[in-house]
Amino acid sequence: MVKAVVLGAAGGIGQPLALLLKTNPLVTELGLYDIVNTPGVAADLSHIATPAKVEGYLPPDSGLAKTLKGADVVIIPAGVPRKPGVTRDDLFKINAGIVHDLAQGIAATAPDAFVLVISNPVNSTVPIVAEVYKKLGKFNPKRLFGVTTLDVVRASTFVAETLGDLSKSTEVVVPVVGGHSGVTIVPLLSRSSHPLPTAFDTEKLEALTKRIQFGGDEVVKAKDGNGSATLSMAYAGAEFANKIIKALSGGESLIAPSYVHLDADKEGGAALKKEIGKELDYFSTNVQIGPDGVEKILPLGKLTDYERQLIGSAVPELTANIEKGATFQRTPAAKV
Numbered sequence: 493m494v495k496a497v498v499l500g501a502a503g504g505i506g507q508p509l510a511l512l513l514k515t516n517p518l519v520t521e522l523g524l525y526d527i528v529n530t531p532g533v534a535a536d537l538s539h540i541a542t543p544a545k546v547e548g549y550l551p552p553d554s555g556l557a558k559t560l561k562g563a564d565v566v567i568i569p570a571g572v573p574r575k576p577g578v579t580r581d582d583l584f585k586i587n588a589g590i591v592h593d594l595a596q597g598i599a600a601t602a603p604d605a606f607v608l609v610i611s612n613p614v615n616s617t618v619p620i621v622a623e624v625y626k627k628l629g630k631f632n633p634k635r636l637f638g639v640t641t642l643d644v645v646r647a648s649t650f651v652a653e654t655l656g657d658l659s660k661s662t663e664v665v666v667p668v669v670g671g672h673s674g675v676t677i678v679p680l681l682s683r684s685s686h687p688l689p690t691a692f693d694t695e696k697l698e699a700l701t702k703r704i705q706f707g708g709d710e711v712v713k714a715k716d717g718n719g720s721a722t723l724s725m726a727y728a729g730a731e732f733a734n735k736i737i738k739a740l741s742g743g744e745s746l747i748a749p750s751y752v753h754l755d756a757d758k759e760g761g762a763a764l765k766k767e768i769g770k771e772l773d774y775f776s777t778n779v780q781i782g783p784d785g786v787e788k789i790l791p792l793g794k795l796t797d798y799e800r801q802l803i804g805s806a807v808p809e810l811t812a813n814i815e816k817g818a819t820f821q822r823t824p825a826a827k828v
């Protein structure tokens with residue numbers, strides 16, 4: 493019996509993500525909230541012959557609280573996406589306030605729910621959620637996750653392409669650590685489950701690394717003003733959410749990459765900070781997740797000199813992004 497909720501459920505990510513969640517037989521209730529169109533999306537999905545009972549609400553008449561009542565997992569893709577020439581950090585102006593207010597709603601109605609943040613800039617929006625919870629004395633770092641799965645999905649695809657065999661993309665696993673924007677995305681290609689060709693020189697390694705770091709830009713450019721990744725993000729979001737749902741309902745521990753507060757596992761977090769060489773509060777890495785949330789933050793492990801260099805370049809931007817989110821004060825939104 494799992495109630496999953498999507499906030500921003502009528503959007504480009506929200507709709508296909510809700511569809512994928514509706515196909516998960518472990519989900520018995522699916523709550524959909526947005527400022528537009530959720531009754532229609534919910535009516536549509538409710539005709540699919542799977543167990544989840546679907547309800548969609550809008551802001552009037554305490555729609556957010558009604559959607560969140562009894563939620564076990566809350567996924568947040570609410571907010572504006574990028575256009576060409578816009579950075580994820582530029583989205584902060586609008587999305588920080590949206591995520592802040594939704595976090596207040598979750599903390600009020602479903603404070604123990606697992607919260608999965610998709611809204612960009614993830615490096616900053618996750619700290620915003622944490623601060624809202626801290627102010628209310630309800631922060632549990634074990635249950636807050638920044639969704640970085642799309643970077644891992646892209647790495648699998650691009651490595652399989654490089655190996656000339658897309659059918660391998662479901663098997664290829666590449667750890668991607670750090671954060672979720674540009675240079676803060678650090679693929680550890682030396683640890684790919686499927687090694688790169690021996691003739692792969694530094695230039696090719698750098699190009700593949702850049703493609704994974706800036707994969708989001710490829711989609712923004714191709715959509716040409718009509719938003720950013722939605723379908724691949726819904727796929728990645730569902731992959732991560734379904735792991736959480738499995739851990740919650742089966743009592744089974746699973747390993748998945750996520751951007752977490754390093755207090756989620758104090759011992760593992762302290763060891764990771766040593767590996768990074770910096771006192772960061774948040775970092776994306778593989779975490780072990782059980783029915784109560786994060787059980788272990790796993791170490792980065794063996795890195796090449798190039799990967800160390802990449803982490804060195806990620807840390808200053810990540811530090812600034814975290815600081816920006818953690819010190820955010822709610823004021824009326826400005827336009828991007």
Ligand SMILES: NC(=O)c1ccc[n+]([C@@H]2O[C@H](COP(=O)([O-])OP(=O)(O)OC[C@H]3O[C@@H](n4cnc5c(N)ncnc54)[C@H](O)[C@@H]3O)[C@@H](O)[C@H]2O)c1
Nearest residue numbers: 500502503504505526527570571572573610611612642725
């Ligand atoms: N983490 C990732 O890897 C990743 C990947 C892709 C996109 N994103 C981010 O996800 C976000 C959503 O992208 P999208 O393409 O779905 O955008 P979209 O504009 O298609 O959808 C966003 C939805 O959020 C809704 N919304 C706005 N304010 C709201 C509020 N206060 N409460 C509830 N809903 C609200 C909108 O009505 C809209 O339906 C963006 O910030 C984007 O940058 C993150």
Ligand SMILES: O=C(O)C[C@H](O)C(=O)O
Nearest residue numbers: 574612707708709720721
């Ligand atoms: O690129 C974006 O703005 C959306 C998302 O973060 C992505 O990586 O595709």
